[in-house]
Amino acid sequence: MKTIKGKLFIGLVLIAVVGLLVTACPTALPANLSVSNLSVTPVEVEAGQAVTITVTASNTGEEEGTFNIPLEIDGDTEETKSVTIAADDSTQVSFTVIRPEGGTYTVDIFNLSGSFEVTGEIGVVNVLGVWGGTELENFQAMIAPWETETGNAMGFSGTRDLIAILTTRVAAGNPPDVAILPNPGQMITLAADGELVDLSSFLDMTAINAQYAQGWIDLGTTNPLTGIFMKAASKGTVWYNPKFFDAMGYVVPTTWDEMITLSDQMVADGVAPWSVAVESGAASGWPATDWIGEIFLHESGGDVYDQWVNHEIPWTDPAVKSAFEKFGQIVLTPGYVPGGAIGALATNFVNGSWLPYTDPPGAAMYYLGSFTEGFIAAQFPGLVPGEDYAFFPFPTIDPQFAGAVTGAADVVVAFNDNPATRSFIEYLASAEAQQIWAEIGGFISVNSNVSLDAYTELAALSAEQLTGATIFRFDADDQMPPAVQSAFWAGILEYLQTPGDLDGILADIEAIAAAQG
Amino acid sequence: MPAFLFVTVFLIYPVIDTLRISFFNRNSTEFIGLDNYEYVFTNSTAQSALLNNVLWLVLFTVLAVGLGLLFAVLSGRVRYEAMAKAAVFIPMAISFVAAAVIWRFMYAYAPEGFTQIGLINAAGTGVGLEPIAWLVEHPLPYTDVTLPGPLHTNNFALVAVGVWMWTGFAMVILSAGLKGISTDILEAARVDGAGEWQIFRRIILPVLSPTIAVVATTLVIQALKKFDMVWVMTAGNFETDVVATLMFKQMFNFSDFGRAAALAVVLLAAILPIMLISIRRFRAQEET
Structure with a gap:
């Protein structure tokens, strides 16, 4: 009995060993992933900057395989990448991570771990x-x-x-x-x-x-x-239509007097010399105050200009009054501006810039800052800048301040x-x-x-x-306290409506400016 | 109780705080007594705003109620009543700002000789009249006569838009009141030989007077609070400021919280009695 049992046992063992060999030794080993060399660069970053996390993934099997590699940050899966690796080969797998908040973060890929630190916060x-x-x-x-x-x-x-x-x-x-x-x-x-x-x-x-x-x-x-x-x-730019000027034989003026002479000549030719447009909703009047500022600087120079802006001279000063009157000379002279003062008050400053470029021109010149180019270009996309529309520098009033400009x-x-x-x-x-x-x-x-x-x-x-x-x-009004600026805007509107009240208007602005302390 | 809390937080507290601020300087750091109120009643801009509000109060209310009553009475007598009423009422359905923008275009002005895009000036120049800058000018249209403020063309132009918007409201309420008058009374009056004018004068008007009072009260409050249309159409320029627009400017453009608060208090003081009257009348009606 004993030998039979022993033979049976040996037989069973043999069968088991053969079975094991059959299962354990296939013709090729299956795909198998192993990861190594986890690297985190840089380990210290500012919030919002990228951190690169790289591992080497190797296929130790003898067949090509596709593997999912999950990246865990602080225990939560951040991203899973799927890579296909040929048999017995390896590849670099990298992840890019951005963290908006500061702190230390631990990184884990198949139990390989690392960490990085984020400083500051994303703004x-x-x-x-x-x-x-x-x-x-x-x-x-x-x-x-x-x-x-x-x-x-x-x-x-x-x-x-x-x-x-x-x-x-x-x-x-x-x-x-x-x-x-x-x-x-x-x-x-x-x-x-x-x-x-x-x-x-x-x-x-x-x-x-x-x-x-x-x-x-x-x-x-x-x-x-x-x-x-x-x-x-x-803000020293007077826009005009060079082709129209050429056709009419007009010469770009360099002094205020030349500009007035030119304007008179235009009136005689049946052309309105000026487009003036000061409507701008709640801010109506600012295009006119740009005129005043530019005139003031050319007429009285930088030092007096500073005194005016800083309210070291009163608004009733002759220099201020003279600048208002020079502007009035443009708007109020009959024939200079289409629609006169009412036209200037009721026309939007963007629409006003178009007049020199209509056919025939509604007016010959328009004074407003360099940004006017945008208004013209948007309305007349076919016109060539420099040829069809251009500006000349605001003319000199007092030669000792030639070349002055506001901006x-x-x-x-x-x-x-x-x-x-x-x-x-x-x-x-x-x-x-x-x-x-x-x-x-x-x-x-x-x-x-x-x-x-x-x-x-x-x-x-x-x-x-x-x-x-x-x-x-x-720009003068832009440097003044908001209350004075608004009073200046309102004052110029009032001046255009009732030019005779100039002294009273200036006295009103002075009262507001004085109250600012 | 929650209602009381709500009113305290959102109404009573702001009112009391506004009152307090109105006695302080521009950034509420220094007590200056009645100076802000002195500004409201003596400064020329503030005075003009107050006068403009008075003009709104009178002209706007009278015209909107009057025209509303007229439309209510007349439209009840025509076959196309619904259509006529809809035409008058539709402006009410437009937002104030949108209406103001529409009317800016209606009033748009271009100098003589240029293409008029504004309907009114296009029509005017079409029959040989000069174009008028409705929102800018002070003299009466097509004349050189300038009436003292606030009787200026641009103010009239603004009030007209308000009337255009609110006549429909007055008409609908008055028309409902009108429908409530028993036809028996009217028939009886006619049998007794009363003419249409007499019926209107002696029967409709007295019966309708509580309704008219309600409508007028609402419109008066509207006139006092007027802001949106003025702000969009002229921004208060050319002497069209009303108290509300001036308050906004003082607050946000000039950062003078004291003056803004004083203007708000004056506005509140003007509206308060009207509100009290209408509440009292409402109670009286409840009791009957």
Whole structure:
């Protein structure tokens, strides 16, 4: 019995061994994955920047196989990649991870683990401005490289009622991170209330000083530096129709007297010399105050201009009155402006810019800043800039102030100090950023590192006008406190309606300016 | 109780705080007594805004109620009543801002010799009249006569738009009141030999007077609060400011919270008695 049992046992063992061999030794080994060499680079990043996680995946089997490789971060599956690896081969599998919040993150792929650390937080910079449509698209194009590079994002709210929205948000303790104000007047008020961030605390002031003319830095300085200027415009541009001038034998005037003589000649020829248009909704009057500012600078020079802007001379000063009267000479002389003063008051400033380019021209000349090019180009896409439409510099009034020009620019201010906002402002101030919009058009940079080649022909001319000015002053009404600015706008409207009351009108503005203290 | 809380938070507290702010300076840091009220009643811009509001109050209310009554009485007598009423009422369905934009185009002006895109000036120049900048000019249309403010062409042009919008409202309410008058009374009057004018004067008007009062009260409050149409059409330029637009400017353009609050208080003080009267009348009607 014992030997039979023993033989049976040996037989069973043999069968088991053969069976095992049959199953364990197939003709080829199946695909089998093994992972090794987990690497995390870099191990320390700023929020919003990419971390690359790489592993070597090897197929140790003898057949091609497709494997799912899951990446776990802090225990949760972040992403699964599917790779096909040939038999006995290996490949690099990499994942890109962006984390918006700071902290230490552990990485796990098939029990290989590593970690990386994120510092700071991803910034969404909330920007409040007046742009919409094409201007906003261009601005976004300018910001796009910054977003890609830093991983931060910009949230833009556009409103035409910037002052009202900003006043409300600041009063509610919920200001935007950054605002782009159309003039420094509001910046001065906000800075006086201590709402604005000192930009010099983080900007590379050596670079800023090298790239921006001192005048622009001074304008942005309410001690400390609270504003960086961009998107400038020259306001010394009188738009005309060169082909019409040639056809009629008119010569571009270089002095005020020549301009008046030319205007009289045009009236004699049955051509209205001037288009003047000051309607602009709640801001009606500003195109006329641009006239006054430009006349003032050419007539009384930079020092008196500063005194006027800073309210060191009263509004009843003869210099102010004379500037009003010179403007009145244009609008109120019969035959100069179609529709006279009423026409000027009732016409929108955009529509007014079209008159020199209709057929036949509704008027020969139109004074408004360099941005007028955009209005003309949009209305008459077939016209060639430089040939069909162009501008000549505002004529000289007093020869000692020849080459003077007023201008304006948007000013970037910050309400919150955080890393994203800092990097946003640093970027905006750079020539690299401003070059982008300058190349698209409709943008003049005051950063001297932006090359003149970046501009369209007419934009380059007005950029040159700004940089080459013998006397440059910022637009007068834009520097005044908002109440005075509004009174100035309203005053000029009143002057055009009742020119005889000029002394009373100026006295009214003076009363408001005096109340500002 | 929740209603009381709601009213306290959203009505009573803001009113009291506005009152407090109106005695303080521009950024509410210093008590300045009645200076802001002095501004409201002595400054020329503020005075002109107050006078404009008075013009709105009188002209707008009288015209809208008068025309509404006229349409209500007349449209009840024609076969196409529904259509006629719809035509008058439709403006009411347009948002105020949209209506203001539409009327800006209606009033649009181009100098003589240029193509008129505004309907009114196109029609006017079509029959040989000069174009008029309706929203800008002060003299009476087609004359050189300038009446003292607020009797200016541009104010009339603005009030006309308000009347255009609100006549339908007055008409619908008055028409409903009219339908409530028993035909027996009217028949009886006719049998007694009363003419149509007498019926209107002696029967319809007295019976309708509570309804007219309700409509007038609503329109008076509308006139006092007028903001949207003025803001969109002229932004208060050319001396068309009303109290509400001036308040907005003081607050948001000039950041002078004190003056803005004082204007708001004056507006409230003007509306309050009218509200009280209408509430009292409402109670009286409830009781009967």
